[in-house]
Amino acid sequence: MDGVTVRAPAKLNLSLRVGPRRADGYHPLATVFQAVELYDSVKARPAEDGEFEITVSGDDAGLVPADGDNLAMRAARLLAADTGVAHGVRLHVHKSIPVAGGMAGGSADAAGALVACDALWGTRVDRETMLKLAAQLGSDVPFCVVGGTAIGSGRGEQVSPVLARGRYDWVIAIGEEGMATPGVYSEVDRLRAGREVSDPVVPSDIMSALRAGDAEALGRALSNDLQPAAVGLRPDLAGVLDVGIECGALGSMVSGSGPTCVFLAGDDSHAIDIATALTATGVCRAVRRAAGPVSGPRVVG
Numbered sequence: 001m002d003g004v005t006v007r008a009p010a011k012l013n014l015s016l017r018v019g020p021r022r023a024d025g026y027h028p029l030a031t032v033f034q035a036v037e038l039y040d041s042v043k044a045r046p047a048e049d050g051e052f053e054i055t056v057s058g059d060d061a062g063l064v065p066a067d068g069d070n071l072a073m074r075a076a077r078l079l080a081a082d083t084g085v086a087h088g089v090r091l092h093v094h095k096s097i098p099v100a101g102g103m104a105g106g107s108a109d110a111a112g113a114l115v116a117c118d119a120l121w122g123t124r125v126d127r128e129t130m131l132k133l134a135a136q137l138g139s140d141v142p143f144c145v146v147g148g149t150a151i152g153s154g155r156g157e158q159v160s161p162v163l164a165r166g167r168y169d170w171v172i173a174i175g176e177e178g179m180a181t182p183g184v185y186s187e188v189d190r191l192r193a194g195r196e197v198s199d200p201v202v203p204s205d206i207m208s209a210l211r212a213g214d215a216e217a218l219g220r221a222l223s224n225d226l227q228p229a230a231v232g233l234r235p236d237l238a239g240v241l242d243v244g245i246e247c248g249a250l251g252s253m254v255s256g257s258g259p260t261c262v263f264l265a266g267d268d269s270h271a272i273d274i275a276t277a278l279t280a281t282g283v284c285r286a287v288r289r290a291a292g293p294v295s296g297p298r299v300v301g
């Protein structure tokens, strides 16, 4: 086979509740993920047995490690080791998902690499195995394998799909410089020091909004426990979020650990208005529109 190309979508956390830091350093989460139509592509081509190579192109390619530290490369090696195949692979990742942007770009690449190498090598691992490998690679990787709309629990790696109606128009404001996730979680701990923090649960309002396919109710229900920490570390994000209020977005929030901010629009033309206003502020590196939910990584060529 000449090669396999997979399109891997970014994720949003429509709701992200964060519990108290665990003994292992992770935080228990109750989150609702949604995959949106902003894609990285992962191409897997045959290589000599045991040879693993990776190249990266696209937005922020220079910020992504092009060696064994790359999460897509680690995914390929893990799949080979788990299935016992001797094959190698030449991976090429083309990035559109912001790097260190709170949209699981690296995790999407890892999920894409698992799917691409599985197809290239003909290993045909079952879903359970794929999810087990994904969880070893990172907390967001299992959702990135599943796609759609799903609840995440544990440290985010335990994923159960939810029945969600509707298609939502998101506007995505990409910040100037990425933010490292561990630093944002540490800031949450610092802000909460001395306070009792309860175990996280998914709020009922977001589930009923999704079941009803009610965009206005969904906009009101968006929430992110990491937002105060992300805005504390990057005060200019407050100004970005204000654009959502000025433009009548149905909801505005920081995406995951930030600094990407997302806005829910009522329809296509509303999304254009919000995107135009965000571009005019000059504080965002790029503005994108993306509908969701979309399915997880798919082979496209």
Ligand code: C5P
Pocket (backbone or CB within 6 Å): 025, 026, 027, 028, 029, 137, 138, 139, 140, 154, 155, 156, 181, 182, 183, 185
């Ligand atoms: O699982 P992953 O490698 O993506 O996590 C990156 C970092 O984010 C962790 O090392 C930890 O600092 C933080 N994290 C956390 N709680 C989670 C998920 C991630 O504290 N549930």
